[in-house]
Amino acid sequence: MPILNHLWIIPLLPLLGSAINGLLGKDWPKSTVNSVALGSTGLSFLCALEAVREFVAGGLQPFRREFVDWIVAGNFRAGLDLQLDQLTVVMLLVVTGVGFLIHIYSTGYMAHEGGYYRFFSYLNLFMFFMLILVLAANFVLLFVGWEGVGLCSYLLIGFYFLRKSASDAGKKAFIVNRIGDFGFMLGMFLLFRTFHSLDFNRPDLKGVFDQVAQAPADAMGQFGILTVAALLLFVGATGKSAQIPLYVWLPDAMEGPTPVSALIHAATMVTAGVYVVARSHVLYTHAPTAMYVVAIVGCATAFFAATIGLVQSDIKKVLAYSTVSQLGYMFLGCGVGAFSAGIFHLMTHAFFKALLFLSAGSVIHAMGGEQDMWHMGGLWSKIKVTAWCMLFGTIAIAGFPPFAAFFSKDAILAAAYGHEPAGKILYGVGLLAAVLTSFYMFRLIFLTFFTEQRYDEHHVHVHESPKNMTIPLMILAFLSLTGGWFALPALFGGKDYFAEFLSPVFGSAEGAGEAMPASLEHILSVVAVVAATAGLLVAWRMYRGKVKRGTSEGLHKLLYNKYYVDEIYQALVVGPLVWLSRNVLWKAVDEGVIDGTIHSIAHGTAVVGDTVRHAQSGNTRSYAVWVLIGAVVVFAIIFWPVLHPALFGGAR
Amino acid sequence: MSASLIIFFVLALLAIFAAVSLILQRHPIHSALSLIVVMVALAGLYLLMGAEFVAAVQIIVYGGAIMVLFVFVIMLLNAEEEERTNFSKMARFAGIPLALAIAGFIAAAIARNAGSLPAAEPSGALTSTKTLSNLLFSDFVYPFELTSFLILVAILGAIVLAQREN
Amino acid sequence: MVPTSYYLILSAVLFGLGIVAFVFKRNIITIFMAIELMLNAVNLAFVAFSQSLGKTDGEVFVLFVIVVAAAEAAVGLGIIILTARNRRSLNVERVDLLKL
Numbered sequence: 049m050p051i052l053n054h055l056w057i058i059p060l061l062p063l064l065g066s067a068i069n070g071l072l073g074k075d076w077p078k079s080t081v082n083s084v085a086l087g088s089t090g091l092s093f094l095c096a097l098e099a100v101r102e103f104v105a106g107g108l109q110p111f112r113r114e115f116v117d118w119i120v121a122g123n124f125r126a127g128l129d130l131q132l133d134q135l136t137v138v139m140l141l142v143v144t145g146v147g148f149l150i151h152i153y154s155t156g157y158m159a160h161e162g163g164y165y166r167f168f169s170y171l172n173l174f175m176f177f178m179l180i181l182v183l184a185a186n187f188v189l190l191f192v193g194w195e196g197v198g199l200c201s202y203l204l205i206g207f208y209f210l211r212k213s214a215s216d217a218g219k220k221a222f223i224v225n226r227i228g229d230f231g232f233m234l235g236m237f238l239l240f241r242t243f244h245s246l247d248f249n250r251p252d253l254k255g256v257f258d259q260v261a262q263a264p265a266d267a268m269g270q271f272g273i274l275t276v277a278a279l280l281l282f283v284g285a286t287g288k289s290a291q292i293p294l295y296v297w298l299p300d301a302m303e304g305p306t307p308v309s310a311l312i313h314a315a316t317m318v319t320a321g322v323y324v325v326a327r328s329h330v331l332y333t334h335a336p337t338a339m340y341v342v343a344i345v346g347c348a349t350a351f352f353a354a355t356i357g358l359v360q361s362d363i364k365k366v367l368a369y370s371t372v373s374q375l376g377y378m379f380l381g382c383g384v385g386a387f388s389a390g391i392f393h394l395m396t397h398a399f400f401k402a403l404l405f406l407s408a409g410s411v412i413h414a415m416g417g418e419q420d421m422w423h424m425g426g427l428w429s430k431i432k433v434t435a436w437c438m439l440f441g442t443i444a445i446a447g448f449p450p451f452a453a454f455f456s457k458d459a460i461l462a463a464a465y466g467h468e469p470a471g472k473i474l475y476g477v478g479l480l481a482a483v484l485t486s487f488y489m490f491r492l493i494f495l496t497f498f499t500e501q502r503y504d505e506h507h508v509h510v511h512e513s514p515k516n517m518t519i520p521l522m523i524l525a526f527l528s529l530t531g532g533w534f535a536l537p538a539l540f541g542g543k544d545y546f547a548e549f550l551s552p553v554f555g556s557a558e559g560a561g562e563a564m565p566a567s568l569e570h571i572l573s574v575v576a577v578v579a580a581t582a583g584l585l586v587a588w589r590m591y592r593g594k595v596k597r598g599t600s601e602g603l604h605k606l607l608y609n610k611y612y613v614d615e616i617y618q619a620l621v622v623g624p625l626v627w628l629s630r631n632v633l634w635k636a637v638d639e640g641v642i643d644g645t646i647h648s649i650a651h652g653t654a655v656v657g658d659t660v661r662h663a664q665s666g667n668t669r670s671y672a673v674w675v676l677i678g679a680v681v682v683f684a685i686i687f688w689p690v691l692h693p694a695l696f697g698g699a700r
Numbered sequence: 701m702s703a704s705l706i707i708f709f710v711l712a713l714l715a716i717f718a719a720v721s722l723i724l725q726r727h728p729i730h731s732a733l734s735l736i737v738v739m740v741a742l743a744g745l746y747l748l749m750g751a752e753f754v755a756a757v758q759i760i761v762y763g764g765a766i767m768v769l770f771v772f773v774i775m776l777l778n779a780e781e782e783e784r785t786n787f788s789k790m791a792r793f794a795g796i797p798l799a800l801a802i803a804g805f806i807a808a809a810i811a812r813n814a815g816s817l818p819a820a821e822p823s824g825a826l827t828s829t830k831t832l833s834n835l836l837f838s839d840f841v842y843p844f845e846l847t848s849f850l851i852l853v854a855i856l857g858a859i860v861l862a863q864r865e866n
Numbered sequence: 867m868v869p870t871s872y873y874l875i876l877s878a879v880l881f882g883l884g885i886v887a888f889v890f891k892r893n894i895i896t897i898f899m900a901i902e903l904m905l906n907a908v909n910l911a912f913v914a915f916s917q918s919l920g921k922t923d924g925e926v927f928v929l930f931v932i933v934v935a936a937a938e939a940a941v942g943l944g945i946i947i948l949t950a951r952n953r954r955s956l957n958v959e960r961v962d963l964l965k966l
Contacts, residue, residue, distance in 0.1 A: 666965025668958045669788040673889060676798045683805045690809045708868045712876050719883040719903060728895045728956075735899050738880075742906055745873070749917045754925050758909075761932050766902065766939045773943045774895055777950050782893050787959045795889035803882030807875050814871035817918055831922050832929075840926050847933045854937035861944035 051099045052111050055130040058099065058140070059179035061092040066172035073165030082155050085168035089151045089175055093144040100137050108134065108552065112185050112249070119188065126246055129185035135553045138391060139182040139323055142398045146315045147175050149520040153406050154307040156517035157413060167207060167305070174200035178316050182323065187236050187246040187256070190324070194232070194288065197317045198225045204312060205304040217300035224297040228287015235280030242273050248327065257330045265334040278331050278338035281324060282345075289321030290372045291349045291379060296614055298372055302364040306409030309364060314371050314401035319394050322378045329387050329554055343383025343467070347474045347481075350376030352611075354484035358491075359600075359607045362419050363408050366492050370445065371401055373481060377460055380478060384471065386463035388550040393456035399531045400444035400452060403524035407438035410513045410521065411496060418508065421492065422597050426501035430510045433518045435497050440525040442493050446486035446580040452532035454576070457482065459547075462572050479579055486583025494591035707748055715741040728779045732770050739763045753829045873914035880907035894946050894958050898939070905935050 051057065065088025073081045103111060110133035119126040132140075151171065158167055174197060181193025199222075206218030239256050240246055247255040266272040285291070290298040290313075301313050312318070325332060325342060332339045350373045357369035374397050381390030412419055414431050428435050444451040447458070461482070465475040512518070600608050609615075663674075718737035725731045739762050746755035786792060836844055884907060887900035909928045916924025950956050 666962035667788045668961060669791040673790045673794050680798055680801045683802055687805045687809050690812060704868050719880055723887045728893050731896045731899055742910055746913055749913055751913050751925055754913060754928050757932060761936060766936055769939055769943060777956060779956055783957045785892060785957055785959045791889050799882045799885040802885060803878050806878040810871050810874045817870045832925060835922050835926050843930060847930060850937050854940045857941045858944045861948055
C-alpha cells in the first residue's frame with residue numbers, strides 16, 4: 049500500500065509505542081517494554097524505507113500531502129501537512145535508522161536502571177516529535193516538532209530527577225532553548241506577516257519559499273525583511289543546535305543517560321537547527337548578510353568549543369564540546385552556500401558521534417559508572433570491541449580518509465576557502481579547529497585505553513558490554529567507515545552522489561564550490577589530512593605511558609572552566625532576572641500590590657466596622673437621639689416645600 | 701385684648717412653666733406633679749376652646765387615672781433623685797439642637813400659614829357632647845370597638861407582666 | 867378671640883419641651899412622662915384644628931389618643947417595674963445589655 053499516502057504512520061508508530069509504554073508499562077517485564085519500544089521504532093524505520101523506495105520509484109518527485117486542516121483563519125491555513133523530498137529522505141533515514149540502533153543499545157545500557165518503561169516511553173515520544181519535525185510541510189507543524197523535542201530533551205536529561213544536578217540541567221536546557229524559540233517565533237511571525245502563509249511550498253506557488261524565490265534579494269549589509277527573518281530563525285537554530293551564544297545547555301545535558309546523549313544531543317535533535325537552515329536555503333540565499341552571520345557563528349563556535357574540549361576530564365564532556373564544534377562546521381557549510389555539504393556532514397556526524405557516545409557509554413558501563421578519564425587507562429586489552437569501535441569513531445571524526453568525516457569536512461572547508469569575502473579566514477579557523485579536534489579526540493583515546501591503569505582493580509571489575517550494546521556499535525562503526533563514500537570528490541575519480549541527490553532541493557544555491565580547480569582541491573585535501581595527523585602526533589607525544597595530571601592554572605584554568613561563560617551568564621542575565629523576580633515581581637507586585645489591595649480592602653472593612661460599632665452602644669438615650677435625628681430629616685423633607693419660599697422674603 | 705386672650709396666655713404660660721419644671725426637677729415625683737399641672741392647664745385651654753367633653757375626659761382619665769398610676773409606680777419602686785450619669789455623648793450634644801429643629805420646623809410652618817387658618821374658634825355650638833357621641837357611634841364605630849379590644853389586651857398584658865415568677 | 871396659630875405654636879413648644887425632657891432625663895419613669903407630655907401637645911393641636919375647621923373629628927381622635935395613651939401607660943409601667951426589679955436601678959443608662 050502506498051506509504052506516501054499515509055506518511056503520518058511513520059511518526060504515529062513511535063507515538064503509539066510511547067503511549068502504550070507510558071500508560072501501561074509500569075509493571076510489565078522488560079521484555080514486553082522492549083518489544084513495544086523496539087517494535088514501534090523498527091516498524092517506523094521499515095515504513096520510512098518503503099516511503100523512500102516509493103519516492104525513488106516515483107521519479108524523485110517531491111511529495112506533499114495535506115492531511116488535516118488544523119488552523120484555518122480567514123485566508124490563512126496551517127494544516128497537518130507532511131512532505132517528502134530528497135532532504136527529508138536523508139533526515140528520515142538518519143533519524144529512524146540511528147534511532148533504532150540506539151533503542152537496541154538502550155535495552156542493554158538501561159537494563160539495571162529504575163524507570164525502564166519511562167525511559168523508553170520518553171525515547172519513543174522523542175522519535176515522534178523529531179519525525180514530525182522533519183516531515184512537516186509548514187513552519188507551524190515544524191515548530192510543534194521543534195518544541196516537542198525540546199520537551200523530550202528536558203524529560204530525558206532530567207531522567208534521574210532525584211539528582212539535583214540532573215533536574216537543574218534539564219531546566220537549563222529547556223529555558224535556554226526557549227530563548228532561541230522566542231527568536232524562532234518572531235521569525236515565523238515576520239514571515240507570516242510578509243507572505244501571509246507559513247507553508248514551505250505550495251502547488252499554487254503561495255508558499256513562503258515560493259514567494260521568497262520571486263522576491264528580490266537583500267544586498268550584503270542591508271537588513272531587509274528577508275535578512276531579519278533569516279536571522280531570527282537562526283537565533284532559534286543557535287538555541288536548538290547549541291551554537292554561540294546559546295550552547296551552554298549541551299554540556300550540562302550530559303547528566304542524562306548516555307543513549308540520550310547519543311540520540312538527542314548528537315545525532316538528531318541538535319541537528320534540527322541545521323535542518324531548518326537547509327530547508328530555508330531559499331531565504332538565506334536571498335539574505336547574504338544572514339548567511340554570513342551563520343558562517344561566522346558556525347566557524348567561531350567550531351573553534352571555541354574545540355578549545356574547551358582540549359582540557360576536559362569527563363569523557364562525556366569532551367564529546368559534548370566536540371558535538372558543539374561539529375555543529376559549528378555544519379553551520380559553516382550552510383553559511384558559505386554549501387548546503388548539501390552541511391547536510392552531508394550532518395549525516396556522517398550522526399554516525400560517528402552516535403558511535404562515540406555509545407562507545408563511551410560502553411566504557412562507562414564497563415567501569416561501573418566512572419566517567420573521569422583520569423581514573424581510567426589501559427583498557428584496550430580488556431574491552432576490545434568497545435575499544436575498536438571507539439577508535440573507528442575517533443579516526444572518523446579526526447578526518448582521516450577513507451572514513452566518513454574526511455569527505456564531509458573536506459567539502460565544507462573547500463567551500464569555505466572559495467567563499468567571498470574572507471573565505472580564507474574562515475578556512476583557516478576551520479582548519480585550526482580540525483587540528484584541535486584530532487588532538488582532543490586522540491587524547492581521549494590515549495587517556496582511556498592506552499596509558500597506564502589509573503584505577504583500582506579490586507573496586508572496578510572491567511567487563512565487556514553485552515551483545516545488545518556491542519552490535520549497534522559495530523553497525524555504526526561500519527557506517528562511520530563507509531558513510532562518506534556517497535560523495536567521493538572528483539580527485540578520487542568518483543562522483544559526488546550526495547550533492548547530486550540533493551541538488552534538486554538546493555538547486556542553484558551551490559554554485560560556488562564547483563568552479564574550484566582540481567589541483568587546489570588536491571592541496572586542500574592533503575592539508576586536511578596533515579592537520580589531522582598533526583593533532584594525532586601531538587596527542588601521542590603528550591599522553592604516553594605514565595601520565596601525570598598537572599595543576600590547572602592560567603590558560604588551562606580558563607579553558608577547563610569553559611571561559612567562565614556560565615558564570616558570566618549567571619551574573620549578567622540570570623542573577624538580575626532572579627533579583628527582579630524576587631524583589632520586584634514577588635515582593636512589590638505580588639505581595640505589595642495584589643496582596644496589599646486585598647489586605648487593604650479587608651483592613652478597610654475592619655476599620656469601618658470598628659468605627660461604626662460605636663453607634664451600637666447599648667445606651668438607650670443614644671438610640672433615642674438617633675430616632676430623633678431621623679425624625680428631623682423626615683420633618684425637613686416634609687416641611688421644605690412649605691418653608692422654602694418663605695426663606696426668601698416673607699416676613700414672619 | 702379680650703378676656704379669652706388673657707386667659708389663654710395665663711394658661712399657656714402655666715403649661716410652659718410646668719413643662720420646664722418637669723425637665724428641671726430631679727425627683728420623679730416632682731416631675732409627675734408638674735405633668736399634672738400641665739394637664740390641668742391643657743384642660744383649661746380645651747374649655748376655653750369650647751371642647752367640654754374633651755376637657756372633662758382629660759382631667760378624669762389623664763389626670764385621674766394615668767397620672768395616679770404614674771404616682772403609684774413611683775411610690776412602688778421607691779424612686780429616688782436622679783443619678784447624674786452621662787454616658788451618652790450624643791444625647792448631650794445633639795439633644796437641644798434637635799428639639800429646636802423640630803419645634804422650629806413646626807412653628808415656622810405654622811407661622812407661615814397663620815393667615816390661612818380660619819380666625820379663631822367659635823364657642824360650643826358645634827361641639828356639644830351630642831355631636832361627639834353621634835360621630836363616635838356612626839363614623840368612628842369601628843375604631844371605637846377596637847379601642848375596647850385594645851384595652852382588654854392592655855389589661856391582660858399588665859396582669860401577665862405583674863405576675864411573680866412561680 | 868384667640869387665633870388658632872397661638873394654640874398651635876404652644877403645641878409646638880410643648881412638643882419641643884417634651885423632646886428635651888425625653889433626651890435629657892435619666893429616670894425611666896420621667897422619660898415616660900415626657901412621652902405623655904408630647905402626646906398632650908399633639909392633643910392640643912388636634913383640638914385647635916377641630917375647633918378652627920368646625921369639624922368634630924379632631925376631638926374624636928383626641929379621645930382615641932387618650933385611650934391609647936392609657937393602655938400604653940399601663941403596659942409600659944408594667945415593663946418598667948420588671949426592668950427596675952431586674953437591673954435594680956431606674957437609670958435608663960444602666961440598661962445597656964445590648965452594648966457591644
